[in-house]
Amino acid sequence: MLSADLVRVMKARGCPICSLVERGERSFIESVLYEHPLDPQVHIALKRSLGFCRRHSDLAAEIVLSKPEIDPIAVAVLYEDLARKVLDDLSGGEVRQEAPCPVCSLMKELEDIYLRTFISRVEVIREAYERGPAVLCLRHFLKLKPHISWLNQVQMRKIEGLLRDLQGFIEKRDYSSRGKLTEEELSSWRVALKVFTGVDGRERSGSFIEKFKSLLRPHLE
Numbered sequence: 001m002l003s004a005d006l007v008r009v010m011k012a013r014g015c016p017i018c019s020l021v022e023r024g025e026r027s028f029i030e031s032v033l034y035e036h037p038l039d040p041q042v043h044i045a046l047k048r049s050l051g052f053c054r055r056h057s058d059l060a061a062e063i064v065l066s067k068p069e070i071d072p073i074a075v076a077v078l079y080e081d082l083a084r085k086v087l088d089d090l091s092g093g094e095v096r097q098e099a100p101c102p103v104c105s106l107m108k109e110l111e112d113i114y115l116r117t118f119i120s121r122v123e124v125i126r127e128a129y130e131r132g133p134a135v136l137c138l139r140h141f142l143k144l145k146p147h148i149s150w151l152n153q154v155q156m157r158k159i160e161g162l163l164r165d166l167q168g169f170i171e172k173r174d175y176s177s178r179g180k181l182t183e184e185e186l187s188s189w190r191v192a193l194k195v196f197t198g199v200d201g202r203e204r205s206g207s208f209i210e211k212f213k214s215l216l217r218p219h220l221e
């Protein structure tokens with residue numbers, strides 16, 4: 001049940017949509033490598049996309065290295081086929097990507113499904129979201145906001161809570177302070193990274209990108 005999945009992940013502090021999409025992308029790569037490395041459909045998809053994107057190549061490597069039951073031969077078999085295709089293309093003078101990374105496509109689909117569930121099962125979702133420690137990342141909040149009247153108010157309370165935790169963490173790290181850090185304060189910096197990172201470059205305004213380019217410049221030179 002999709003709404004039951006959402007309610008369950010709302011008991012954790014991350015973004016419920018991101019958590020479910022991340023779970024989906026990981027299990028998709030695991031299943032490709034564990035059960036389907038010889039599946040012709042998988043070979044076709046990876047040849048059309050010219051392999052996994054950077055994020056999913058890294059994740060595939062992490063999965064192979066951390067799961068003894070997944071044989072690296074699975075990657076070798078898929079990429080041997082891809083290498084031959086690329087060589088073929090190169091001999092014709094051009095390498096073309098015909099489709100996006102298949103895991104990215106799946107993530108997009110999963111994201112849409114869970115966003116739609118969040119909106120359509122709102123009576124179950126509202127209670128779980130209000131009570132639980134989950135905080136929607138900004139990207140998913142902005143996608144849901146136009147469809148859910150109460151969400152703005154609830155999200156403000158969540159961000160206020162996160163702000164208090166960040167402030168508590170900063171203040172109590174001072175040696176003169178006697179306060180004991182709570183678990184929420186200790187993990188607040190990690191939650192903040194997650195909550196404020198969901199908006200990717202394409203969705204930010206141009207001026208935002210320009211600002212960050214100027215910050216990055218010294219490291220690029």
Ligand SMILES: [Zn+2]
Binds near residue numbers: 016136
């Ligand atoms: Zn999210």
Ligand SMILES: [Zn+2]
Binds near residue numbers: 052055102
């Ligand atoms: Zn990808």
